[in-house]
Structures are given as structure tokens and as C-alpha cells.
Amino acid sequence: MIKKIIALLLTAALMTSMLVLLPGCSDDGEKGQLRVGMECDYAPFNWTQSDTSNGAVSISNDSTGFAAGYDVEIAKKIAADLKMELVIVKIDWDGLIPALRAGTIDIIIAGMSPTGERKEVIDFSDYYFESELVIVVKKDGPYANAASLADFSGAKITGQLNTTHYDMIDQIPSVDKQGALPTFPTMMTSLKSDFIDGYVSERPGASAAARAHSDLTFVEFEADKGFIYDRDEVNISIGISKGNDLLSKINTALAKISTEERENLMIDALANMVED
Numbered sequence: 001m002i003k004k005i006i007a008l009l010l011t012a013a014l015m016t017s018m019l020v021l022l023p024g025c026s027d028d029g030e031k032g033q034l035r036v037g038m039e040c041d042y043a044p045f046n047w048t049q050s051d052t053s054n055g056a057v058s059i060s061n062d063s064t065g066f067a068a069g070y071d072v073e074i075a076k077k078i079a080a081d082l083k084m085e086l087v088i089v090k091i092d093w094d095g096l097i098p099a100l101r102a103g104t105i106d107i108i109i110a111g112m113s114p115t116g117e118r119k120e121v122i123d124f125s126d127y128y129f130e131s132e133l134v135i136v137v138k139k140d141g142p143y144a145n146a147a148s149l150a151d152f153s154g155a156k157i158t159g160q161l162n163t164t165h166y167d168m169i170d171q172i173p174s175v176d177k178q179g180a181l182p183t184f185p186t187m188m189t190s191l192k193s194d195f196i197d198g199y200v201s202e203r204p205g206a207s208a209a210a211r212a213h214s215d216l217t218f219v220e221f222e223a224d225k226g227f228i229y230d231r232d233e234v235n236i237s238i239g240i241s242k243g244n245d246l247l248s249k250i251n252t253a254l255a256k257i258s259t260e261e262r263e264n265l266m267i268d269a270l271a272n273m274v275e276d
Helices: 002-021 070-082 093-102 164-171 184-192 203-212 246-255 259-272
Strands: 033-038 047-049 066-068 085-090 107-112 122-129 133-138 156-158 198-202 216-219 236-241
Touching (some): 093 122, 093 236, 184 216, 203 259
Parallel strands (some): 156 198
Antiparallel strands (some): 122 236
8 A cells, every 4th residue: 555655656746747847837927037138238229327217127137227228118018018027138249149048038139130140049030120231430530421332442440249240341342441349339439539430330320329429420321332231131130049939929029019119119219318
């Protein structure tokens, strides 16, 4: 009789452990948070500020910082649609994909483009912002009136480290390509100090720089005079770990955000942005 009782207890324990390991059998309360990684240093997509104004959300690993911007607003809408608590995690650009793959964060919403190289290691959602490439320059500088890439021949141009922006510089004839810089604030400082003549940026980031710094502007190009690129190298998507079933849910949530609403969110981000 004792042996039968022990056998029953062992069987029950085994079944319980199997249920814990089976997909979909975990406690929903343990999956109630949506951990979103971003730099919090790339206005107007995301930035750090000292209070909750403009809909800012506290940064989980920065006791005094709050994240705001276009990416944060998109993250809030996705978390609400998934009925999850939004948690913002501040991570340097180069650390975002490693953090996602390590399970430190659930998704990346950081102005990231779904390039072919990145697609090899993580999955991406549908676009949540469509952009174009421009070059940020000084308003009173020699390249303020440039209209084509050829006009930047001999110019000292850079871009952010480990981005397609930096790779695009090779399309400029006879360019004086400078070493890549780690952040957009660093590039702005270098430009204002005349260490460089310009840097490659997405249009929203360039608009943000021009709004925040009256001595800066940006050059945009007609279709046949600017950079040549695939839309996946410029448009913006959400990064998700390979095979994660969140992908379809996030795409469903994104589909509920109209083009007009996205445009208004970017207008608001540009008007409210804070840069270090």
C-alpha cells in the first residue's frame, strides 16, 4: 500500500513538472510585463528626461530617468493592446540585439531598421515608421545648399556606429569618410565643433537636430540625386527574438495604429523632444 502511495505521489510530481514546462501552461502573471529595449538617447524616437511630462515612462534601470518619444508612444499602444505592463529598459545601441537574444528584454523599439544582416539573428515586425535618409550639416556651412550626393565630394562625413547610415557614406563620390561615432548627440557636437562637415541621419532625427540647434539644418535629396537603398535599410520595425509568437500579436497591434495617428505621434515627438 505504501509503495502504491509513493508511486502515485511520484506520478503527480512528474505530471506537475511537465505542465510547467509545456508552452502556454505558465502563469500569465509571470508574463505580464513587456520589457522594451531602447537607447533613450535618439530624439525624436526616444530620449531621457527628468519627469513624466509628455507621457514619459520611468526607465527600469535608471532610477531618476524617464523615457519619452515616438518609440515610447508606440510601445505604450502595443503593451495596452497586449494587456501587458510596459517596462522600458535603457540599453546602448550595440547592446540591444544581444540583450534581446539573451532574454533580458522582450522586444526592441529603438528606431531600428530590419536590415538583412539583422534579420539573420532576430525577427522584425511590419514597419511602424517609414523614413528617408538625409545629411545633417551646419546652417552657415559650405554644404547647406547642397542638392545631391556629388555636392558632398571631399566633405568629412560620418554616421552612427554599426548602422546602415554609416555604410551609405560610401555612395558619396570622393567623400572623406570619417570614423563612425557612437551616438547622435556625439555627432551633433562634432558637427558644431567643425570636426566633421555632416552626418547621415533619418529625416525625423535630422528634424529633431535642426529644431534643437538653430545652427544646424539638413539636406534632403530628390529621388535620383540621393542615397540608393532598400526600404528595409531605412524604414523602422520592432525587433523580436527568432520564433517568438509575439510577432503576430505585435503586427496585429500595429495594424490598429492608422497612418494619420503615426504621423501625429511623430509631430508631437518633434515638438516635445528633449536632448542631452
